Amino acid sequence: MNERRPDGAPGSVRTPTHYHCYKWSGSGQEWDRLGRTDTLDVNSPDRPPQRTNDWLNKSPRLIAAVRTSAGDARDWLVAEWGRVCENALYPVPAWVDGEDRAAAALAAIESASWPTYSQWLAGGTIVLLSVVGTDQTCH
Template sequence: MTATIPPFDFDAMYAKVPTVWKERRLHWHCYSWRGTGADWANDSLRHTDSADITPSAVRAWLQKPQRLIRQICSTPEEAAEWEMKQWTRARAEALTTVPDWVSDDSHERASLYELRSGNDLSQGLWVKGQSMVSWAVIGTADACH
């Protein structure tokens, strides 16, 4: 007897609107970085809080200098919109084609769901010119502004 795994209903999942972000009183810091593959591979540089480069750990963005904050968002919708702009820009110049199953709609819905759930977003793509582009949307409840 072979067990089958039923298909997952993403539409039903996304129909739920999580409110974790409200309970945690989150706002989001949006970061982006573009640089060389050599810099990206330099783990000691990426572990340096003062370095203007994507950190190795996602939440370490919050330790970076404030000059690296590209935008501050107060709602998950606003943060997802900023993230989608980064995705669209990077995808347009990606070295390899983004698979068809990663549609803009599915990407945007997943990002919004994750932000509403209180999760951070972090992505990156290799782009033309032997460069890496990365961006992150990090939630925080700190009274930092």
């Protein structure tokens, strides 16, 4: 594993023992409120984080899956992305999908550059998907 720190977080990167696969969705109004700290607690454990690595500090209910290998975590991310794109507000261009995206996601996971994808859905909902590796004993 690369010794790169995700999001500039302090400390050295340790080899993950497993990967948390996160999924958060909310309405457009809720998403808009996230940018205004006077109206919503952005540190709430039930809200998506400001920094990708901070998913680990959020509510466990946001963990949609747990995978033990980088490849399995990538497979979850790519599959969820495919399902999300089926309901996208606007058509998703072909270049956004496919083998290249899967390869890039795996490279990001293997280098601890935790990938996050987002998509607006028909009906005014936004979905965020993210994979973050950890060596914490949390399950």
